[in-house]
Amino acid sequence: MHTTSAATDTAVITVRGLHKHFASPDGGVLPVLQDIDLTVREGEIVALLGKSGSGKSTLLRHIAGLLAPSAGTVHYRGRPVNGPNPGTAMLFQSFALMPWLTVQQNVELGLQAQGVEPLARRERALAGIDMVGLDGFENAYPKELSGGMRQRVGFARALVVEPDVLLMDEPFSALDVLTAQTLRNELTELLTRPGSATRTALLVTHSIEEAVQLADRILILGTDPGTIEVELRVDLPRPRNRRTRGFEALTEDAYECLTGERAELPPTLGTHDPLRAAAPLPHADVEQLTGLLEELDSRGGSVDLPSLADALNYAVDDLMPLVEAAETLAYARIRAGELRLTTTGSGFACADILTRKRLFAAAVLANVPLIATMRTLLIASGSGRLREHHVTERLCASSSERASRQQLNTAITWGRYAELFEYDARDRVLLLPREDHAAGHEAGRAAGHAAGDER
Template sequence: MKNNNTKNTGARAKNSIPVHHIPLVAETSVITVSGLHKHFTAPGGDRLPVLENIDFTLREGEIVALLGRSGSGKSTLLRHVAGLLAPSSGTVHYRGRPVEGPNPGTAMLFQSFALMPWLTVQQNVELGLQARGVEPVARRERAVAAIDMVGLDGFENAYPKELSGGMRQRVGFARALVVEPDVLLMDEPFSALDVLTAQTLRNELLALLTHPESPTRTALLVTHSIEEAVQLADRILVLGTDPGTIQVELRVDLPRPRNRHTRGFEALVEDAYESLTGERAELPPTAGTHDPLRAATPLPQADVEQLTGLLEELDERGGEVELAVVSDALSYELDDLMPLVEAAELLGYARVETGKLRLSGTGRGFARADILTRKHLFAGAVLANVPLIATIRTLLMASDGGRLREQYVTDRLRASCPEHGSRQQLGTAITWGRYAELYEYDARDGVLLLPREDRGAGSQR
């Protein structure tokens, strides 16, 4: 077992928080990175700097998050700690010894699960033990215990294709923890999961890492999500880009478990955002208990032109038709049709009852309108029924110059859906908002803009 000597850290702890709820961190250094530089050589011979002058220490019992934009070198730094990459200069030490190959004190947890599809759950979990030469009987016993620990008892003989995404990542947890590493290295392990599964697994992983009997109580986490970093970490290292450098270190002296309703949580989120972007994040007018950028109804991935075709087809068939008939008429698989149906329902254009799709009066008016009138009607429908689009429009109207960073919206969306989900949500919102002429989008700079005729009103706030 590890040394559990701890000390109280932070003013908040002294004032009001029970000591046993404070992140407990020993002073023993497990990982030390000193003066690390990394560059790669392009095919033309040019030197491409990725990391520059990285210095940090990971102490025993501590969870540290590496937070930064894409291209800041977070994953590259993680691989240096794992011993999978060698620095161009500088050093990585594990418990005082230089890391000159795969680091024996670490285990890696990946975003993509990285399971062998031809192996069972138990066989996947045993892989690391097998590589370390653990004999078969002990290997099986330890694998079964790890599988039970992550809640997959009964699935030992299942194959990855039989498991949900959350269950597959639990296998990843078991495979990493079964070797009892000193340090768990995590590369965006929750970003491929839906919001509820990700939240459940975060809580369960945190419980495993902070349990006093756990052999693994130290972790280094790579994440794009500011809220995930604040929820899990004792410290956050914010990396800049071109090349990656540590810009700011933030201490997270909040009680666990913690979420955005925990006192001080939002302030740390804003501090991290400012450190990451150089600008203070302006909260939406409705921020607090209800933030439309976080709690909005998920947008179906539906193309406006295809939605228009669906409504026209419904109108031509008398305004009511069975879903299977519409699917055949439009040559759509039913699964491909459903996002359009969901969009029609969300916007109030149609509803599904007893297997039939019925056109509403609003939907009939849209289907029969000319192009310019359709845009006007669509704008009214999305502003009334899609909080995400309405909030983007409100923020644009309230901003100086009628501009809103795409990154700001995706950062807040990540609180309620994984990264790929937040990109899809914003992509749909951008497409619908542009069609309705509520805002424009500059893909090169990643900026949402009010239409030119509205910018005067937006900039006079």
């Protein structure tokens, strides 16, 4: 079911003229926030997006009443906030669970602080645990839970006190990509569920895609000191699909506002797109592949697969992805049940570490269209940046999302080993190595000068 924002005109949080500075070690003043004006309305989700040092978390703590402004005011439903804000609850990046308490006891903490009677406290805590899908783990301790389960406990503890506003400080950044995605979807469902006591949220994040996925409005903060520089409205129905054009456009807009440069979409490649047409990459680790080739070389360059599997203590089926990788890179060939090293494969097996990297890069570019195309798109982008979802979108056109994810993981691992590109796992961006990017700029300038001379 598609839903849109349920925001009203009622202001829940109002910040006016907020300044914050701290004393610096030299006795001076370090400004962190300056002239912040912010209104959060009932029923909306607002994201604070900015680089490290922009004061996002500091602003959140002022709204929670944990810090006092150096100047300016914070109001909750028209009342000044001069201490802990009674209408808010905090969700932290580090889960902030008490390791000596069970799941139920952790969830009850906020209720206990509110003076709720033990029986009612227990009932509400159990309902909260059930709400976040942890029924059956009431008596488990945090050390028994995965990271995603621990953050679900954090959700339950925050929501069970029925806050007016949920304040979240990078709540998904400590989780793996798939777990974080699942919890974002579940959190959105909890906040937009009819009858939910908590429908308003303020999210601090460094992830542009996370902000676009969750928020009704995105406020982008500058740095030194932190100021709200841009507001972007997210008028997309929920649930949001990052592969839609509207999602991509907002992501690019936010990126440009945040960095001052446009993150160009990768150019199209006509009707034949190597990202879609390439044969699937085997899921093979480079180090294991290297070991396979070394073993093959030590046996004279040819061995039957059962003997090789036995020598390496592999099942033949488990060995096959490595064999497929060796064939893909033209390092080996299967002939009459034997795996035979090629001249190229022998050269790789006998080379030193740095030479191997160069040889691997050449083999990848010659034999793996997916990686070669990713490298081409990076060079063509102008910015030397390529967002991961631009690649997965095109891969998904010819295979499942799970298979596309595995393909991309292998391509990224191989491309990084070959030093064809770098990868920022936090922002899920592929990057052209600095020296290659600089060379591309020099080539572009040289071409421009040449064109000028011709004119």
